[in-house]
Amino acid sequence: MSDSITQAVVDKAVRARDASRKLAYLSTSVKNEALAAMAQALIDEAPVILEANAKDIAAGEARGLSKALLDRLLLNEARIRDMAGGLDVIINLPDPVGEVFDMVTRPNGLQVGKMRVPLGVIGMIYEARPNVTVDAAGLCLKAGNAVLLRGGTEAIHSNTTIARIIAAAAAAAGIPEGAIEFIELTDRAAVNTMLKLNDYLDVVIPRGGKALKQAVIANATVPVIETGMGNCHVFVDREADLEMAARIVINAKCQRPGVCNAAETLLVDAPVAAAFLPGILEQLKERGVEIRGCPRTRELAPWVVPATDEDWDTEYLDLILAVRVVDGLEEAVDHIFRWGTKHSEAIVTENYTRARRFLREVDAAAVYVNASTRFTDGGVFGFGAELGISTQKLHARGPMGLKDLTSTKYIIFGDGQTR
Amino acid sequence: MSDSITQAVVDKAVRARDASRKLAYLSTSVKNEALAAMAQALIDEAPVILEANAKDIAAGEARGLSKALLDRLLLNEARIRDMAGGLDVIINLPDPVGEVFDMVTRPNGLQVGKMRVPLGVIGMIYEARPNVTVDAAGLCLKAGNAVLLRGGTEAIHSNTTIARIIAAAAAAAGIPEGAIEFIELTDRAAVNTMLKLNDYLDVVIPRGGKALKQAVIANATVPVIETGMGNCHVFVDREADLEMAARIVINAKCQRPGVCNAAETLLVDAPVAAAFLPGILEQLKERGVEIRGCPRTRELAPWVVPATDEDWDTEYLDLILAVRVVDGLEEAVDHIFRWGTKHSEAIVTENYTRARRFLREVDAAAVYVNASTRFTDGGVFGFGAELGISTQKLHARGPMGLKDLTSTKYIIFGDGQTR
Numbered sequence: 018m019s020d021s022i023t024q025a026v027v028d029k030a031v032r033a034r035d036a037s038r039k040l041a042y043l044s045t046s047v048k049n050e051a052l053a054a055m056a057q058a059l060i061d062e063a064p065v066i067l068e069a070n071a072k073d074i075a076a077g078e079a080r081g082l083s084k085a086l087l088d089r090l091l092l093n094e095a096r097i098r099d100m101a102g103g104l105d106v107i108i109n110l111p112d113p114v115g116e117v118f119d120m121v122t123r124p125n126g127l128q129v130g131k132m133r134v135p136l137g138v139i140g141m142i143y144e145a146r147p148n149v150t151v152d153a154a155g156l157c158l159k160a161g162n163a164v165l166l167r168g169g170t171e172a173i174h175s176n177t178t179i180a181r182i183i184a185a186a187a188a189a190a191g192i193p194e195g196a197i198e199f200i201e202l203t204d205r206a207a208v209n210t211m212l213k214l215n216d217y218l219d220v221v222i223p224r225g226g227k228a229l230k231q232a233v234i235a236n237a238t239v240p241v242i243e244t245g246m247g248n249c250h251v252f253v254d255r256e257a258d259l260e261m262a263a264r265i266v267i268n269a270k271c272q273r274p275g276v277c278n279a280a281e282t283l284l285v286d287a288p289v290a291a292a293f294l295p296g297i298l299e300q301l302k303e304r305g306v307e308i309r310g311c312p313r314t315r316e317l318a319p320w321v322v323p324a325t326d327e328d329w330d331t332e333y334l335d336l337i338l339a340v341r342v343v344d345g346l347e348e349a350v351d352h353i354f355r356w357g358t359k360h361s362e363a364i365v366t367e368n369y370t371r372a373r374r375f376l377r378e379v380d381a382a383a384v385y386v387n388a389s390t391r392f393t394d395g396g397v398f399g400f401g402a403e404l405g406i407s408t409q410k411l412h413a414r415g416p417m418g419l420k421d422l423t424s425t426k427y428i429i430f431g432d433g434q435t436r
Numbered sequence: 437m438s439d440s441i442t443q444a445v446v447d448k449a450v451r452a453r454d455a456s457r458k459l460a461y462l463s464t465s466v467k468n469e470a471l472a473a474m475a476q477a478l479i480d481e482a483p484v485i486l487e488a489n490a491k492d493i494a495a496g497e498a499r500g501l502s503k504a505l506l507d508r509l510l511l512n513e514a515r516i517r518d519m520a521g522g523l524d525v526i527i528n529l530p531d532p533v534g535e536v537f538d539m540v541t542r543p544n545g546l547q548v549g550k551m552r553v554p555l556g557v558i559g560m561i562y563e564a565r566p567n568v569t570v571d572a573a574g575l576c577l578k579a580g581n582a583v584l585l586r587g588g589t590e591a592i593h594s595n596t597t598i599a600r601i602i603a604a605a606a607a608a609a610g611i612p613e614g615a616i617e618f619i620e621l622t623d624r625a626a627v628n629t630m631l632k633l634n635d636y637l638d639v640v641i642p643r644g645g646k647a648l649k650q651a652v653i654a655n656a657t658v659p660v661i662e663t664g665m666g667n668c669h670v671f672v673d674r675e676a677d678l679e680m681a682a683r684i685v686i687n688a689k690c691q692r693p694g695v696c697n698a699a700e701t702l703l704v705d706a707p708v709a710a711a712f713l714p715g716i717l718e719q720l721k722e723r724g725v726e727i728r729g730c731p732r733t734r735e736l737a738p739w740v741v742p743a744t745d746e747d748w749d750t751e752y753l754d755l756i757l758a759v760r761v762v763d764g765l766e767e768a769v770d771h772i773f774r775w776g777t778k779h780s781e782a783i784v785t786e787n788y789t790r791a792r793r794f795l796r797e798v799d800a801a802a803v804y805v806n807a808s809t810r811f812t813d814g815g816v817f818g819f820g821a822e823l824g825i826s827t828q829k830l831h832a833r834g835p836m837g838l839k840d841l842t843s844t845k846y847i848i849f850g851d852g853q854t855r
Binding site for chain 2: 038041042121123129132134136137215234235238240241258265268269272354376377378380383384385386388389391392397398399409410412414415425427429430431432433434436
């Protein structure tokens with residue numbers, strides 16, 4: 018049983034790897050035509066997709082999934098059009114592959130430079146949302162990579178159908194068979210096999226909850242790009258424009274609390290705590306935010322629930338905010354170093370030196386002065402689309418665009434040089 | 437026992453991580469002064485280093501190490517001066533940290549750009565040569581990283597002494613304590629602990645033989661950068677300048693056979709096999725090279741030993757060359773895809789289209805037209821120094837210079853923007 022799962026996964030990985038060799042140097046126009054065909058196929062076959070999706074929804078209801086989770090699973094005509102539209106966006110992005118740069122001529126006459134090349138085969142392991150199937154396949158294809166997709170059990174019917182439709186459309190448009198492979202096996206052994214396929218996969222990217230990411234990191238021998246955990250902070254400095262600070266805090270917490278770039282902890286510099294906290298906490302409360310505060314916060318707003326270390330450590334992804342009064346920038350930076358997940362961190366200040374220090378001293382994928390943490394996003398940063406937000410330092414950091422799905426190789430032009 | 441080893445390693449890693457926070461934004465001049473002090477300390481304390489080295493040599497002789505290995509271990513005044521000179525080279529390299537690039541202004545007025553930052557804490561696991569201790573510490577320091585070093589048993593006295601001397605010199609010159617940590621424990625448990633320290637180490641780089649690298653990849657949960665296996669090929673195309681081809685083949689095989697960028701297999705296009713092979717094989721034989729050939733090679737040179745699949749798969753690191761006659765570029769590229777280690781690959785040809793195809797279709801860290809594979813080296817490529825040659829595609833590929841020891845973070849300047 019487990020052996021046959023392993024074999025099925027390896028077979029798909031081998032097909033993906035073989036496809037990746039030709040994909041690596043397909044012209045941009047062939048790739049773009051395939052992306053357009055994939056988008057069209059999604060529209061044309063919407064009824065088939067909706068039928069598969071209905072099975073996932075029915076199974077989810079039977080299993081008692083939450084309303085929020087069922088909504089993430091649900092597809093309709095509009096959402097299918099959005100998925101197709103995402104592929105159109107990718108068509109319009111510049112193709113990163115083949116770029117030659119840093120070319121120098123060495124004293125012995127050798128010309129040495131770098132050429133941007135695809136990573137090869139990318140393994141994607143993800144959870145509920147079926148649109149990830151389309152986004153990941155589209156981005157990987159545009160960057161010349163084959164992709165081995167493994168979606169979650171909840172969306173298995175939707176994902177299998179979507180993957181079949183876009184893979185067929187791509188193949189019909191001249192993309193090598195195997196470029197988009199989907200693993201329909203929901204058995205955990207399938208993932209564990211994937212994580213060890215160093216001969217076939219160049220990287221594995223997990224997208225989903227903490228448990229998924231930790232399992233991938235613990236078990237993978239294939240290189241991993243970690244994405245997404247965001248325990249983000251807003252620090253309101255003693256010289257902040259307090260009105261601006263209030264706008265930023267409310268936006269960072271309330272505009273979309275369920276995403277990784279939402280703020281989870283507010284740090285307030287002691288000298289402005291009395292002027293700032295009572296007002297902003299009332300405003301947040303009115304917006305339905307539960308506040309958990311340190312003792313100094315509770316002196317100013319006695320109705321606030323006491324915060325524990327667990328609060329500093331938690332990515333709520335909900336309308337809850339931890340609040341702490343700190344004595345200056347250094348204590349704020351230390352708090353972020355101790356509890357943060359190196360995702361997105363903001364300072365609100367009018368002070369030049371402390372703005373510069375915060376930018377330099379806070380180690381995170383995105384560090385902001387006077388703006389909401391909610392902007393950490395591939396679209397907002399101008400990449401058009403993203404495959405997730407890397408929170409590690411190796412290879413890619415922050416929103417991952419097409420370039421982050423590539424590697425380089427040195428190319429060397431000689432005239433018979435020897436050493 | 438094993439618990440106390442784990443604790444000792446964790447303690448060092450914590451010190452390194454704490455040091456890395458301040459190291460990240462030390463000025464270039466402080467780092468350069470520390471590098472100069474480290475170089476001077478090596479010269480000043482040469483007698484102490486030589487005394488320690490004598491213990492390693494004595495232990496190695498007692499254990500019956502080969503002459504070659506003993507020579508790699510051996511230090512003398514000249515070699516210590518070379519190590520110090522390596523640090524002087526690093527002083528003269530530009531500091532990559534703090535560079536701000538790709539800054540754009542988004543439609544909402546946000547300025548978004550990237551700042552180059554250190555990786556953080558780098559774990560180095562290496563084998564015999566004591567100079568790696570100095571090179572790695574110097575390169576990591578210049579790029580603002582703390583380093584946790586773990587050298588091999590053979591050089592343990594030399595490495596412990598060298599690490600103590602340079603760490604003390606660095607600290608005296610204003611570098612935070614913990615920036616250069618060396619693990620003196622030769623127990624294997626020390627390495628296994630290191631490989632799981634995801635909270636403290638940002639990357640682990642193994643430098644050494646195949647067994648070391650495979651063990652690291654199999655056991656690490658910390659991200660790894662693979663270095664160095666080189667099963668490199670020279671392909672002599674039907675339109676090669678055969679005199680140039682002979683020079684390149686001899687250089688790639690014989691100039692320094694024990695290194696990873698030496699050629700291990702010669703592929704010859706069938707139309708020129710008869711004109712090229714008998715002569716070059718004689719020349720190689722005269723230089724003491726043992727030849728193992730495919731059947732078509734042996735038709736042209738019956739004295740050649742038959743090659744097996746194991747020969748195509750082997751990095752000899754010795755005066756042995758596998759030789760195969762192939763039918764054209766495609767078969768050569770397929771052979772390299774099947775057996776190569778994606779290190780350094782060369783074509784010799786005067787044909788424009790096949791030169792371009794080889795560059796594009798061969799997937800390796802360095803792909804050459806009309807030059808010896810021996811050039812894959814940080815110094816030759818103009819980086820001044822290297823920390824190894826990456827053969828993976830994630831993060832760094834080819835010779836790793838200072839820039840490859842850095843990451844980036846997004847920095848965002850706002851005026852109160854919210855989403």
